[in-house]
Amino acid sequence: DAKTTQPNSMESNEEEPVHLPCNHSTISGTDYIHWYRQLPSQGPEYVIHGLTSNVNNRMASLAIAEDRKSSTLILHRATLRDAAVYYCILRGGVNYGGSQGNLIFGKGTKLSVKP
């Protein structure tokens, strides 16, 4: 299985940008890179995803390395509400790991935001 590696935890100050790294050196050509986050006592929620090009949405930006072996989730201005566990996940394009479309979650990065 293609795996992702993330730091266990990170800290940020409120109103400052946050760069959350993810390594996925065994990514295949059909794997999409997904980011989800889980706020305390809630189910995970979608943040952003991409394949090759950098992506922006209202929540965050996703920067994907040219060789696709790593990516970075960028929160442009962290708020206290952004404190959560952030998961970087690979999702196969076709018949990934015998389970089409499944998401395998790692341990994620716990982001703390200080006021």
Add this chain to the structure above:
Amino acid sequence: GAGVSQSPSNKVTEKGKDVELRCDPISGHTALYWYRQSLGQGLEFLIYFQGNSAPDKSGLPSDRFSAERTGGSVSTLTIQRTQQEDSAVYLCASSLNPTGRSGNTIYFGEGSWLTVV
């Protein structure tokens, strides 16, 4: 409702009893997933349904766990002869058909918190 709905939201049961957890996916979503998350731990995949295909049961931890999905919509996760280690939050999620477009977002419910005493 507009989102994934799970019931009950909280369940306390005695060791050895059977429990059923229900999931109502978002209307039109053909894919349905069950995960569980023990306190302070990551998400553990349990089972995945996609349309009329045979479900992927590779994550079920033991034969005490089973799940079904009736009519391609509502799903029930059943845990027989519950043990204390089954205590966790059980999360259901759904998405549009993921094949060929793996960018499809997965939407999670709020979870069913199970405590086995």
